[in-house]
Amino acid sequence: MRAGVAAAPSAVQIGILLRRCRVPAPVTAHSQAVSRLAICTALALEKKGFLLDIPLLQSAALLHDICRPAGHTHPQKAALLLEEMGFEQIARLVACHHGAGLAPSPLGEEQILFWADKRVQGTTLVSIKDxxxxxxxxxxxxxxKAAHRHQLALALAIENEIMQILEEEPL
Structure with a gap:
């Protein structure tokens, strides 16, 4: 990290980034919904003894789709932008929110962001299956089709791990 750059951007910096990248309102709303689910899940996991970086997770969730108009390469483009700004940890999470190089465990911020993004369609909470x-x-x-199957299997595995830890049934 560059000297003087925080691990997570402030709310003002996030707003500036969203405007600078011309993120459409529906994408911003989706990211806010993903952030809410990710934070609620992280807080529940913390009660079970998991130590997670909630400000990092929140920032990554709010910024994970800032380059979405770029299409399928948007995770990499967003990660590069965030890295150039000195937000390497957030860039790491954003880079794998489509599952690239992501294992289902150990459970961490990357897995929670990936899973929360797959549970939120638009701003609506949906099941992984749906x-x-x-x-x-x-x-x-x-x-x-292969990438889709991989993402589905990964999302289900992460959800299973989350639900086992929280002692709940998957939706």
Whole structure:
């Protein structure tokens, strides 16, 4: 991290980034919903003994789609932008919010962000099954179908781990 740059941007910096990147209002609303779910989940996990960096998770959730108009490469483009600004830890989380290089455990901020993003469609909380059934039609190539299956399996594995820790049934 560069000297003088905080691990997580302030609310003002987040607002400036959203405007600078011309993030559409529906994408901002989605990111806020993802952030709420991620924070609630992290707080529940903390009660079970998990130590998580909640400000880092919140910032990453709010910024994970700042380059969404760029299409499928938006996680990498957003991560590069955040890295250039000195927010390396947030960049790391944002880079893997589509599951690239992500393992289901150990459970950490990356997994919670990935899972929360998959549980929120628009601003609505949905089941993993429903989310992936709706998005399957967009996958027309063998590569896209394989990536979709990988993301589904990863999301279900992370959800299973979260629910086991919280001693709840998956939705």
């Amino acid at each position: 989310r992936f059934e709706k998005s399957a039609v967009k996958c027309t190539t063998p590569e896209a």
